[in-house]
Amino acid sequence: MERYKLIKEVGDGTFGSVWRAINKQTGEVVAIKKMKKRYYSWEECVSLREVKSLRRMNHLNIVKLKEVIRESDILYFVFEYMEYNLYQLIKDKEKLFPEADIRNWCFQVFQGLAYMHQRGYFHRDLKPENLLVTKDVIKIADFGLAREIDSQPPYTEYVSTRWYRAPEVLLQSYLYSSKVDMWAMGAIMAELFTLRPLFPGVSEADEIYKICSVIGSPTKDSWADGLHLARDINYQFPQFAGVHLSTLIPSASESAISLMTSLCSWDPSKRPTAAEALQHPFFQSCYYVPPSLRSRSTVARTPPFAGARGASEQQCARKLSGTLSNSKISSNFPSPKLHASMGTGVQRKLDMVNQVSADAYSFICFI
Structure with a gap:
């Protein structure tokens, strides 16, 4: 946790509190969820539903879990930061x-x-x-x-x-x-x-x-x-x-x-x-917007292909169905890397390895 500086508490719930933080090495703003319960083994941490489910998912519309850190029996989830x-x-x-x-x-x-x-x-x-x-x-x-x-x-x-x-x-x-x-x-x-x-x-x-x-x-x-x-x-x-x-x-x-x-x-x-x-x-x-035609910074608002506005609902459905059913990510998703952290008091760290491009599942609405 020495790599992160906590800036402000932005939420508090039954199971933990959420902080806006900054990665001191990269300057990236992240959200860190600090769990209230103590965790005395790494196996207990990785068996949590939140960890098990998010390890298997990488999608533009699912919040990204960047890493899980256990330090002095306290568990931290490091997420991408969202404004509201x-x-x-x-x-x-x-x-x-x-x-x-x-x-x-x-x-x-x-x-x-x-x-x-x-x-x-x-x-x-x-x-x-x-x-x-x-x-x-x-x-x-x-x-x-x-x-x-x-x-x-x-x-x-x-x-x-x-x-x-x-x-x-x-x-x-x-x-x-x-x-x-x-x-x-x-x-x-x-x-x-x-x-x-x-x-x-x-x-x-x-x-x-x-x-x-x-x-x-x-x-x-x-x-x-x-x-x-x-x-x-x-x-x-x-x-x-x-x-x-x-x-x-x-x-x-x-x-x-x-x-x-x-x-x-x-x-x-x-x-x-x-x-x-x-x-x-x-x-x-x-x-559906092919990855090559999507702006990576925001959800694009320009037609993804010629005649898009006239495309039928059935065409859109076929595109969606093909995207989901033809996905190979179940067999390609790698196991997370377990390694010792150099930080004092940090026994283990789980890096979230996401090699599947979320862009493959991107769609837009025209306004």
């Missing part, structure tokens, strides 16, 4: 965000989720505080609750901040999937349009009440499994017909309402996957 989180932008916003900005942010997050889910992980704690923004780029952060999709249940029921928690989790299901991330994105997307949470419950029961009042109570046709989950815990849904989201979010376009409605479906199987969400008409102006 989405919660800060929403809280400080006086006028509504333009729909073009919301489209750009959501498209990028769905790119990151599609990549993450394809890599075998789901986040479980998506909320505005965990979406980091610098200029036009947004990245998914905080993988402390990330879980492998093929890991064996039961899963813990207490995941994600309540306002973004999927109904199957609220009803204590142990068999939930990556579709919990999609529910959270529906709630976040609605909040971006209104600057207010869509389901601001003050307890788990009140959260379900709020959900029912907005999307209507579940029925045997809309979510039979949910009725079984409720019966198992002696819970009875309040009866509401629900309202059309357009009445609550009048500034949103018809295609935006359509996407949010599908994301906030009671039945997880009826929510789109992240890859399917990217094919939704709401993103019809968003296109």
Whole structure:
């Protein structure tokens, strides 16, 4: 840690505090997460979900973990630095965000989720505080609750901040999937349009009440499994017909309402996957950008190829599908390097070795 100078604490949570810091050797500004728990072995450190998941992922829209340092039994995560989180932008916003900005942010997050889910992980704690923004780029952060999709249940029921928690989790299901991330994105997307949470419950029961009042109570046709989950815990849904989201979010376009409605479906199987969400008409102006045509400094705003604005949604979907399914990164991703650090008191350091170009997964939205 002697290579870094801590500048300012920018966040404090249950598990650790986050500091803006500078690398004294390179001048690079980084974010350093200092864990509150003591770690007495290196094996304990590298088995953490946050380390295990981020070691396997390298994408433009997933925050980059640069290295992990254990010094005097204190664990530090060194991340790339991002200027804001989405919660800060929403809280400080006086006028509504333009729909073009919301489209750009959501498209990028769905790119990151599609990549993450394809890599075998789901986040479980998506909320505005965990979406980091610098200029036009947004990245998914905080993988402390990330879980492998093929890991064996039961899963813990207490995941994600309540306002973004999927109904199957609220009803204590142990068999939930990556579709919990999609529910959270529906709630976040609605909040971006209104600057207010869509389901601001003050307890788990009140959260379900709020959900029912907005999307209507579940029925045997809309979510039979949910009725079984409720019966198992002696819970009875309040009866509401629900309202059309357009009445609550009048500034949103018809295609935006359509996407949010599908994301906030009671039945997880009826929510789109992240890859399917990217094919939704709401993103019809968003296109794959080959690495050779992308500006590395910012998300480009020029057409990536001739006739791009006239390209169909199906063409964009094919490009996305090919990018994800043809990826070879699973077999090519190297194991992290373990080595002794020369720093006093630092027993071991884990450098994050990322040889897969994030540019291979870059897309843009035209505004």
